[in-house]
């Protein structure tokens with residue numbers, strides 16, 4: 001029975017790889033086509049629209065309220081930690097630490113992910129996908145003893161009595177009295193703010209819009225990242241190695257939002273991962289050691305890397321993939337020794353740096 005499970009997973013993976021390969025080509029074509037059509041002076045995000053939930057449409061008021069709540073330690077038990085303590089705008093909303101440090105210096109178990117373009121992640125939230133959406137996600141850190149250590153009744157009482165938040169929450173959600181304010185309203189406001197964190201002015205975007213050109217090294221890195229050797233007729237491109245990266249890190253956000261084992265830990269059997277990841281959420285043994293593929297926008301700013309922050313630099317990350325990672329029965333078939341040369345590895349990293357959007361980052365840094 002177990003073998004047939006593995007076999008069906010294998011077939012699924014092969015189909016999946018094929019579909020992904022087609023999909024990212026198609027997405028790039030769509031992006032290029034939409035630019036040809038839209039000849040406006042102000043660039044707009046080249047993405048499909050964000051799905052705003054019916055019961056929480058974004059309003060100017062709600063986004064402003066969410067922005068204030070995000071950077072205000074009022075949501076933590078002892079008013080020392082805000083969302084922003086672990087999601088700093090200048091680091092593309094990460095914290096630069098291996099594992100996050102919350103209230104009273106308590107060390108969490110995972111690395112703080114970037115919130116760049118988080119509104120486009122419509123599947124699940126967190127490394128293990130344990131929250132369904134941004135509204136639900138925002139309720140977790142406030143009550144998490146390792147993060148903000150608060151209890152909701154106390155926080156809500158504080159907000160009701162606060163000069164600004166009481167009235168602002170009431171107005172933003174059309175409540176008739178302060179007594180109606182509840183944690184869901186806080187979650188909604190924070191979600192609205194986070195859906196406004198849209199980055200689309202990286203060098204990569206400028207190149208797609210025809211407003212910049214890649215250097216030779218960036219272009220080579222891009223072609224390796226996208227496995228262009230498999231598709232191009234150009235002999236120079238055909239001679240490049242493939243990296244398999246874009247099976248999982250699909251443009252435009254460089255994630256397919258799905259869960260994989262990318263070979264971080266040797267696991268002779270599926271119960272031996274130091275962090276069971278997706279498996280703790282689904283209870284499926286085969287999901288142990290799987291984590292959600294992170295988006296790579298602004299990845300240059302979001303070190304250290306992986307769910308446990310084990311790699312300090314992008315060079316280390318690329319070395320990891322080049323070696324093919326460590327054995328686990330459910331390691332993805334796309335994580336395998338790649339045989340990249342030093343030049344290939346450098347070019348891959350150079351390409352990843354084109355995903356940095358300083359316009360985006362500075363917008364929030366200077367606003368604070």
Ligand code: HEC
Nearest residue numbers: 082083086100101102110111112113125126127138141147
């Ligand atoms: C103590 C540090 C810390 C604080 C405070 C904190 N976060 Fe996080 N945040 C993290 C870590 C670590 C993760 C990843 C946890 C995991 O996946 O298990 C995370 C994950 C997230 C995610 C999911 C991102 C994704 O890609 O799935 C969102 C959204 C988020 N935080 C928003 C917030 C908001 C909103 C607040 C304030 C209410 C907040 N965070 C407070 C550290 C923190």
Ligand code: HEC
Nearest residue numbers: 243244245248260262291292293294305306307321332334
């Ligand atoms: C099979 C899918 C898959 C492939 C192929 C893949 N990745 Fe990943 N990548 C992931 C997953 C899943 C993670 C998170 C793993 C974890 O933390 O446990 C990740 C993490 C990363 C990170 C860390 C990002 C962060 O914010 O911490 C970088 C950078 C990265 N990958 C780049 C690459 C590059 C470059 C390639 C090609 C050489 C590649 N990936 C190939 C799935 C994949």
